[in-house]
Ligand SMILES: [Zn+2]
């Protein structure tokens with residue numbers, strides 16, 4: 001089969017590799033689309049401890065079931081031709097977190113597109129453990145496979161916001177104008193947030209894509225003090241919710257400072273692993289009863305919710321998918337995402 005094989009940093013080649021065989025308990029999916037994630041870009045430029053080259057990456061996958069292995073026990077029947085998306089995180093199935101269905105938090109989590117071969121290939125195998133954990137999600141009726149390629153990214157934003165209790169009338173500040181930042185904005189609006197403020201020093205991109213969405217206040221931290229502006233816009237109260245959808249310390253520190261009482265903050269984006277300490281005044285958290293949350297990846301229920309929101313057009317896929325490229329141009333796609341020329345770039349492996 002045709003695949004984009006990652007051979008190491010900066011080196012992805014289109015090659016003919018052996019088509020995998022669908023074993024007992026496994027599901028084989030013919031991949032139609034795989035969207036490029038920020039993590040794919042990081043793997044390409046910096047490598048990843050769980051991605052051992054040569055490897056096929058890509059985890060924002062949609063396609064059609066090609067084959068099902070023997071002995072599969074599933075709530076709904078899985079059959080050839082079913083349009084599906086795949087949950088990325090696979091847990092060990094034995095630990096405390098897996099016992100709660102929180103496979104993303106399993107200390108031994110093994111993800112599709114990292115540890116297991118991913119979606120930048122004609123076929124992908126859903127490992128037996130993943131099938132047991134119900135990682136195969138059938139797309140809702142009427143949803144296109146291309147739109148479905150957004151499910152994974154959206155599911156991560158949904159998991160992040162599940163902690164934040166965004167309510168009617170809330171002011172939400174989002175740091176980071178990438179696809180995830182905009183997904184957070186639209187989700188927060190759907191939860192009733194009345195004021196949506198987004199900040200990104202890459203202001204040109206923020207403005208270019210921000211225009212497509214309604215009701216966003218866009219700020220350039222290079223020109224405006226985010227803190228002063230948020231206080232001004234909220235009559236001195238501060239934000240109810242802050243989401244840092246970027247790998248910046250400054251956003252985490254400032255995000256805490258702009259929160260009002262009972263504010264909630266999500267450190268949604270991780271910091272570089274060798275530079276992840278921040279200095280904060282913890283009395284802000286104490287006196288204002290601030291809640292600080294993390295978020296990492298997502299689980300089946302978040303995928304199901306994401307699929308619903310996209311199929312109900314609450315998240316308009318067309319606004320997020322800026323480009324569709326064939327597998328042969330994956331390197332170009334990765335460069336585009338890195339440069340911020342696109343929100344989401346979807347790689348088409350085969351047209352449905
Ligand atoms: Zn992703």
Ligand SMILES: [Zn+2]
Pocket residue numbers: 091092093094095096097098106107108109
């Ligand atoms: Zn586990």
